[in-house]
Ligand SMILES: [Zn+2]
């Protein structure tokens with residue numbers, strides 16, 4: 487199964503990005519100035535669903551999760567790769583995270599905190615939202 491997407495940023499009819507803004511956003515300025523077109527493959531992490539623009543200059547190996555795809559392995563981002571190497575890690579693909587979240591959120595008797603993905607802040611359980 488193909489696991490890549492595609493991004494196209496077209497500055498053929500715009501002034502493009504200033505060099506400092508381009509660098510802050512992670513672009514090479516020579517590809518996003520006035521009149522330029524930036525095209526690149528993207529990859530989606532199966533654990534957090536972040537979409538990562540592929541860096542063709544990368545020489546380090548990209549992480550794959552063979553629990554998500556036991557044949558070819560599914561791409562996971564560097565952050566999720568770090569987290570899965572922590573002691574006590576429990577495999578949590580995004581679909582499991584959503585299932586766990588909904589199981590807690592849909593239970594009116596639940597007093598547990600909702601599970602959160604790394605970097606995601608939720609406002610709390612429905613009970614907490616009703617408290618003054
Ligand atoms: Zn990820």
Ligand SMILES: [Zn+2]
Pocket residue numbers: 532533551552553554555577578579
């Ligand atoms: Zn996985």
